[in-house]
Amino acid sequence: MLNTEFIAKLREIVGKEHVETDKADLICYSYDATQRKFLPDVVVHPGTPQEISRIMQLVNEHKIPVFPRGAGSGFTGGSLPTKGGMVLVMTRLDRILEIDEENLVATVEPGVVTEQFQQAVEKVGLFYPPDPASLKFSTLGGNVAECAGGPRCVKYGVTKDYILGLEVVTPTGDIIKTGGQTMKGVVGYDLTKLMCGSEGTLAVITKIIIKLLPLPEAKKTMLILFDSIDGAAQAVSAIIRGKIIPTTLEFMDGRTIDCVRQATDLQVPDDAQAVLIIEVDGDREFLAKQVGKISEIIKPLGVVETRVAETPEESEALWQIRRSVSASLRKVNPDKFNEDICVPRSKVPEMIRKIDVIADRYDVPIVNFGHAGDGNIHVNVMIDSKIPGEQEKADKAIKEVFREALALGGTMSGEHGVGIMKAPFISMELTKTAIDYMKTIKKALDPNNILNPGKIFPSD
Amino acid sequence: MAKLKNLEDFRDEIDQCVKCGCCRAHCPVFGAEKHEGRVARGKIALADALLSDDVEMEDRFLLDMSQCLLCGSCYAQCPNKVHTEDIVAATRREIAGRKGLSTFGKGVGIVLKNQGLMNLLAKGGGVFSKLLFKKVPDQSGLRLRFPAPFISSDRTLPPLTAKPFRERHAEIIPGDTGKPTVLFFTGCGINYMYPDSGEALLKALKFIGVTVLIPKAQVCCGVPAVSAGAANTVESLAEENLAVFKQHNYDYIITACASCHSGLSQIYPGMGEEFNEYRDKIKDIFVFLVEQGFAEKLAALPKVEKPIRVTYHDPCHLRNHGISKEPREILKALPQVDYVEMEAAGTCCGLGGTYSVYHYDTSKKIGAKKAGFIQESGAELVATDCPGCILQLQDSINHAGGRQRAVHILDLVAEVLPD
Ligand SMILES: Cc1cc2nc3c(=O)[nH]c(=O)nc-3n(C[C@H](O)[C@H](O)[C@H](O)COP(=O)(O)OP(=O)(O)OC[C@H]3O[C@@H](n4cnc5c(N)ncnc54)[C@H](O)[C@@H]3O)c2cc1C
Ligand code: SF4
Numbered sequence: 001m002l003n004t005e006f007i008a009k010l011r012e013i014v015g016k017e018h019v020e021t022d023k024a025d026l027i028c029y030s031y032d033a034t035q036r037k038f039l040p041d042v043v044v045h046p047g048t049p050q051e052i053s054r055i056m057q058l059v060n061e062h063k064i065p066v067f068p069r070g071a072g073s074g075f076t077g078g079s080l081p082t083k084g085g086m087v088l089v090m091t092r093l094d095r096i097l098e099i100d101e102e103n104l105v106a107t108v109e110p111g112v113v114t115e116q117f118q119q120a121v122e123k124v125g126l127f128y129p130p131d132p133a134s135l136k137f138s139t140l141g142g143n144v145a146e147c148a149g150g151p152r153c154v155k156y157g158v159t160k161d162y163i164l165g166l167e168v169v170t171p172t173g174d175i176i177k178t179g180g181q182t183m184k185g186v187v188g189y190d191l192t193k194l195m196c197g198s199e200g201t202l203a204v205i206t207k208i209i210i211k212l213l214p215l216p217e218a219k220k221t222m223l224i225l226f227d228s229i230d231g232a233a234q235a236v237s238a239i240i241r242g243k244i245i246p247t248t249l250e251f252m253d254g255r256t257i258d259c260v261r262q263a264t265d266l267q268v269p270d271d272a273q274a275v276l277i278i279e280v281d282g283d284r285e286f287l288a289k290q291v292g293k294i295s296e297i298i299k300p301l302g303v304v305e306t307r308v309a310e311t312p313e314e315s316e317a318l319w320q321i322r323r324s325v326s327a328s329l330r331k332v333n334p335d336k337f338n339e340d341i342c343v344p345r346s347k348v349p350e351m352i353r354k355i356d357v358i359a360d361r362y363d364v365p366i367v368n369f370g371h372a373g374d375g376n377i378h379v380n381v382m383i384d385s386k387i388p389g390e391q392e393k394a395d396k397a398i399k400e401v402f403r404e405a406l407a408l409g410g411t412m413s414g415e416h417g418v419g420i421m422k423a424p425f426i427s428m429e430l431t432k433t434a435i436d437y438m439k440t441i442k443k444a445l446d447p448n449n450i451l452n453p454g455k456i457f458p459s460d
Numbered sequence: 461m462a463k464l465k466n467l468e469d470f471r472d473e474i475d476q477c478v479k480c481g482c483c484r485a486h487c488p489v490f491g492a493e494k495h496e497g498r499v500a501r502g503k504i505a506l507a508d509a510l511l512s513d514d515v516e517m518e519d520r521f522l523l524d525m526s527q528c529l530l531c532g533s534c535y536a537q538c539p540n541k542v543h544t545e546d547i548v549a550a551t552r553r554e555i556a557g558r559k560g561l562s563t564f565g566k567g568v569g570i571v572l573k574n575q576g577l578m579n580l581l582a583k584g585g586g587v588f589s590k591l592l593f594k595k596v597p598d599q600s601g602l603r604l605r606f607p608a609p610f611i612s613s614d615r616t617l618p619p620l621t622a623k624p625f626r627e628r629h630a631e632i633i634p635g636d637t638g639k640p641t642v643l644f645f646t647g648c649g650i651n652y653m654y655p656d657s658g659e660a661l662l663k664a665l666k667f668i669g670v671t672v673l674i675p676k677a678q679v680c681c682g683v684p685a686v687s688a689g690a691a692n693t694v695e696s697l698a699e700e701n702l703a704v705f706k707q708h709n710y711d712y713i714i715t716a717c718a719s720c721h722s723g724l725s726q727i728y729p730g731m732g733e734e735f736n737e738y739r740d741k742i743k744d745i746f747v748f749l750v751e752q753g754f755a756e757k758l759a760a761l762p763k764v765e766k767p768i769r770v771t772y773h774d775p776c777h778l779r780n781h782g783i784s785k786e787p788r789e790i791l792k793a794l795p796q797v798d799y800v801e802m803e804a805a806g807t808c809c810g811l812g813g814t815y816s817v818y819h820y821d822t823s824k825k826i827g828a829k830k831a832g833f834i835q836e837s838g839a840e841l842v843a844t845d846c847p848g849c850i851l852q853l854q855d856s857i858n859h860a861g862g863r864q865r866a867v868h869i870l871d872l873v874a875e876v877l878p879d
């Protein structure tokens with residue numbers, strides 16, 4: 001329990017109605033998409049950076065941990081109040097402050113929902129490419145803090161590639177600006193990039209300056225069925241070698257297709273062992289040519305069927321197959337452990353084969369789909385955790401998957417971050433010296449270890 | 461015996477929620493309130509906590525549970541198809557069971573039980589006339605939706621009709637031999653507030669020679685009582701209607717109200733096996749008309765020279781059960797209609813059973829968004845398939861200072877048919 005003087009001060013800072021201590025409210029901010037639960041002691045909804053600055057000063061006095069939260073859609077527990085304390089909900093800061101059409105730059109507050117921002121810039125013919133599958137509900141602040149990615153990243157890069165500058169409140173309560181409005185800027189350390197992917201452990205983000213692109217005129221979607229995962233993988237390399245960078249290059253493996261077949265009435269031929277969904281964008285006349293060229297390149301690689309969408313509705317129907325994956329997996333087994341390893345593009349088929357071996361060895365179904373274009377594979381270990389022994393098998397299998405990904409020169413997480421879920425494993429990927437380097441930064445900026453403690457680094 | 465499920469029966473369904481947060485993008489209440497307690501994910505967490513005795517029924521809990529339109533928009537987009545609207549309704553029944561019906565806004569309990577309330581109605585100030593409101597039976601959903609003393613005086617309500625629709629007609633209106641026979645389930649909205657839409661329906665069915673039964677013994681479907689957590693009321697209404705369904709011979713039960721449609725086709729079958737055989741007989745009027753080739757008949761009528769611009773609002777209780785094509789098909793076929801699709805036609809109007817009684821301010825916020833989309837569409841009329849939506853849409857348009865009118869599609873159909 002927090003002392004009443006602390007709560008009274010908080011109320012004074014943000015207003016009474018923005019401080020919540022009722023059990024019902026605490027429950028509503030106790031979880032995220034990991035489905036783990038940790039009850040906070042207080043939930044605070046600040047309205048300005050100045051309020052956040054005063055909150056940070058206050059919590060340092062009282063040594064109360066603070067956990068910033070966007071939409072709570074994170075997959076690694078970044079927003080969970082693992083040590084009780086305060087959940088700092090950032091969604092009242094939800095204004096788009098400026099869209100500068102001349103300089104292709106926008107300034108927003110962190111609580112703006114990703115898709116709402118995208119729609120706003122698209123209305124004036126501009127484009128913000130990062131498209132995590134959660135874009136309808138995730139916040140831009142959460143996207144920056146996790147450096148979110150999505151299907152379009154093959155061509156356009158991830159969130160950090162679009163962040164020019166930030167305004168942040170430091171763990172000790174100072175308000176600083178990093179970067180700026182310009183495309184270039186080399187004065188001092190690049191703190192903007194340091195903040196991207198820092199998972200709310202180094203500062204609370206209060207403003208985001210975003211680089212925009214002109215909106216491509218049109219896009220075209222194609223879905224290609226292959227008779228083997230190798231064919232699909234070779235297709236990916238061949239397309240890129242052919243000097244075409246599609247907007248998206250999504251793949252689904254044989255086991256994923258099985259799930260889709262079982263759980264939905266979507267028509268997929270029996271001999272299809274892998275699917276690629278390819279989207280290209282750009283000038284209209286240019287697109288038809290690209291689609292033709294892609295079809296030409298992949299023809300010898302075991303293509304079972306090619307479907308090209310001619311209208312937005314048809315394109316939607318193709319994406320529907322990809323979107324139905326998540327729900328159909330649950331029909332295989334109720335509990336899904338979703339990892340998002342990333343390996344060099346050319347190593348995708350080898351990685352899939354290794355995963356198949358692991359699945360057999362531990363006798364757990366593992367289905368794989370994801371972003372073939374950038375080697376980011378969503379590895380889903382499916383179990384029923386109510387059955388004794390299943391959880392242990394899944395844990396072992398996941399650890400093995402990480403080991404193989406790293407052996408192929410990859411990483412444990414392409415986009416979801418570390419949070420609490422992967423913290424126990426980071427020493428598999430980072431050397432002790434590298435971890436110490438990071439911890440030194442954290443300690444210098446947050447001497448009381450008050451901002452999102454217990455995340456990224458194991459047991460502190 | 462008709463029996464609604466208990467919260468306990470929803471344990472498995474509650475476990476299906478994976479806390480992904482997708483519902484944050486689709487819940488109209490969350491859109492207006494931006495608090496996790498208002499969204500499906502939060503309500504499921506709270507229902508879960510109640511089942512594990514982790515939370516008391518204190519004020520914040522009650523507030524969150526009252527902040528739900530039962531619109532099912534979350535369900536429609538939920539990757540795991542969790543029926544939050546059913547979980548919330550069951551939680552409300554649990555609350556009513558433990559704390560009494562009046563917990564959710566005193567209105568509900570009082571209106572249901574207290575006859576003396578009628579005397580207060582006069583003070584309701586130009587809302588419903590006292591005399592006419594007497595005609596509405598105690599158990600009608602209208603009393604739950606608009607418990608007069610609690611209704612805000614700036615809400616626009618249609619006048620109650622002096623002669624309810626069902627009293628105007630014989631129980632059988634014969635059609636042509638060889639044509640189907642339907643039982644018209646009128647619902648309270650058409651019976652007491654919008655009888656002209658009921659007349660329009662009869663005109664359309666007469667045009668294609670369908671025989672219509674209008675049993676006088678039918679009662680409110682019970683959807684507003686579901687929203688209020690009044691389990692006994694829902695169950696007894698369902699049984700009365702079941703008796704009516706059993707008594708007659710017909711091919712289909714026709715509704716012209718989205719709420720009634722969801723009550724009969726979605727809620728009743730969960731209350732006992734005896735309702736199952738009627739499930740497939742229940743048809744929305746436009747689904748029925750389209751099946752009967754009515755759209756082609758309309759399209760064959762000579763086009764009007766200066767058509768009116770009309771847009772369509774999807775009632776949640778139809779769209780979320782897969783009915784969105786047919787009403788549009790009929791609208792587009794009408795000779796006097798220049799159809800235009802508005803943005804976000806499928807978002808909730810904000811009425812939500814008894815919701816707008818307790819949360820008129822949030823309800824207005826949700827309605828204001830809708831009014832904006834109607835305005836932007838350039839339509840003069842917004843047509844829909846639910847009396848509740850019509851009422852709320854008109855109220856929202858009036859608050860926004862708009863000039864558009866909200867009508868039932870049937871009203872437009874009647875305009876072009878011979879008497
Ligand atoms: C169905 C689904 C699909 C997903 N698909 C993708 C995908 O394709 N790609 C992808 O990258 N991710 C994906 N995710 C994961 C998740 O949506 C992203 O990580 C997203 O960026 C999180 O945003 P959020 O607003 O929900 O943040 P939260 O989950 O609330 O928080 C995430 C982290 O950011 C921190 N944080 C939030 N706001 C601030 C702030 N203002 N200042 C400082 N720190 C802050 C939190 O402390 C936490 O550490 C998906 C999640 C779901 C449920
Ligand atoms: S969309 Fe469904 S599964 Fe996801 S949080 Fe909402 S109710 Fe739960």
Ligand code: SF4
Nearest residue numbers: 487528529531532534
């Ligand atoms: S039923 Fe409607 S109001 Fe209730 S939680 Fe779902 S979307 Fe929100």
